[in-house]
Amino acid sequence: MNDVRFAKSFKKLVEVNGNVQPGETVVIVTDFSMTDIARQLAVAVTAVDGIVSMCIMDQRTLDGQEPPKPIAAAMKEADVIYSPVQYSITHTIAMKEALKNGARAILMTAHNEEVLLSPALLKTDFQAQVPKCKALGEAFLKGNTVRLTSPKGTDLTFSTKGRGVNVLTNIPNPGELAPVPDIEVNVVPVTGSANGKLVIDASVPYLGIGILKEDIICIVKDGFITSMEGGEQAKFLKEKLDSYNDPNCFNVAELGVGMNPEARLTGNMLDDEGIVGTIHIGIGTSLTLGGEIVAPIHYDLIMWEPTIEIDGVVVQRNKEQLFYKPEESTK
Template sequence: MKKIFMSRGASKIVNVCVGVKPNETVLIVTEYSKMSIAEAIAAEVYRIGGEPIITVIKPREIDSQEPPLCISEAMKSCDAFISVVGKSITHTHAVKDAIKNGARGVVLTQFSEEMLMKGGIEADFRAIAPLCKEMAKRIANSKEVELTTDNGSSLRFSSLNRRGNALYCMVEKGEFSTVPTIEANVSPVEGTASGVIVADGSIPYLGIGVLEEPVTFKVEEGMITSIKGERQADILKKDLEERKDPNVYNIAEMGVGLNPCCKFVGFMLEDEGVYGSVHIGIGTSITLGGNVKAACHYDLIMKDATIVADGELLMEKGKVQFNI
């Protein structure tokens, strides 16, 4: 019975998000625990005349770990790829190289069967796309971007000569997007971020999820220098220390959530899309326009953010302030 209710979301991913055409080869990268989702998507690819290929990989040990080389090569040679995994392979050379080679792809990290039936997947991606593109344009190439929240966040950075990325769940050749989060993001210039981040929404990794209490991060010269909080903060702090990689503290991204159907549930691609939220990505930035490859990429999510770019108020307490 559940497969029936999953079919609508699978159809949306195949036909709206990826835009699969007859005779196209679609590589579905998955794990055994996500097989029901991969099969629902493959069935829709087959129904419309495409050629679905399901490849099952061993779950990655950590987020941002590269998939096996043979999978990376397959991603480069297919028309489209769909990643349905628990541990993210989004911020990897495999994705970057596949996109550079002309493939188009979507990533469904931490996706559940329920997410294929309700929540962010129900949003009108086409209708929201213009807003997402405009936000990406306005946060890009700015001398100074300022992020604040009533909960104590106050972060400044430069995005000069950095592109804005509009991820609105629909892709063309040489593009990738997350689903169902709708977000505009930019990668700060390395070394320019400074201030304080107070995450009060979610850190959807390592089993942390929706935050019980705020986690505070001090940032100097583009790097996190301290992490303060309670139990959930300690989980993240310990994990980052164990990486033995200074780049995991890099301020890699500022992303603006724009999906009105997303809610904080503890899963990455739902939480990051919550309308009016902002997440600061740390670690790897190579898929976003930055230059850093780290041992991981995690997102620190804040509610009801205010954003000013080169003096222009773009969002105030979680509400977009410009018209399309």
């Protein structure tokens, strides 16, 4: 990896997204496959006088697997955490405890040259998206019932009564996550409340599936996916989920709304999940997002052209963000 070529990317990750200040404790959690990225991050942190520790672990075998206890302990003491790892440690008890202790977490799962040089990272004005993200977050907080539809046939309804909202602007405050460059707003359905049909037609950026060749059609009853049909990719995904022998893998855990205007469909998780004009339905663990369910996995299923209704009012139709009125945001 050419250091000069990526210098701007690491500078932005540290100075804008992490907002690392002199004297702050920065913990970089990585595995042996990602040490080049971790090392360059460390250099960028020291350039702003942050106090950096790099923790290297064996590569996890699946997303959501806990890091070793010494690394979890280091995370809990950090002001800022970076996680350049092949398999996500986002939905783990270690991350939840670190956030509870006030850490700001910059998530860098499966970052590679393509992500580091993507317009979603380099061209995005992250600060400019903050008022839009907050406006959608407020819309979710004011409502109780969400309905999702799409031209392909999605029609899913669930309750959000009593739930909080995660507004991931990618400039996190203490206790917040930033899945850079995936700007999103997400909410956890009340467990057991989701019912209807999902037609996933963009990507499943996990397990090597990536951009979809054929739609994946899911029937949801009382909060859980009860059937999953489609082509070979759908069959592969269902077989992997079944292999965990845990019904919580099929829990409808999250609605995430893409908010990065520069993001494009690539098959990479942190690009795809931020695309304006998409939503993703997270399945599996919801605990780290504000729910109660713990599962061996958390995967996101991404679909195009959603219409989002909150208490019967349309707040987004495809890329049209009806929830955001710029004139109101300046008052």
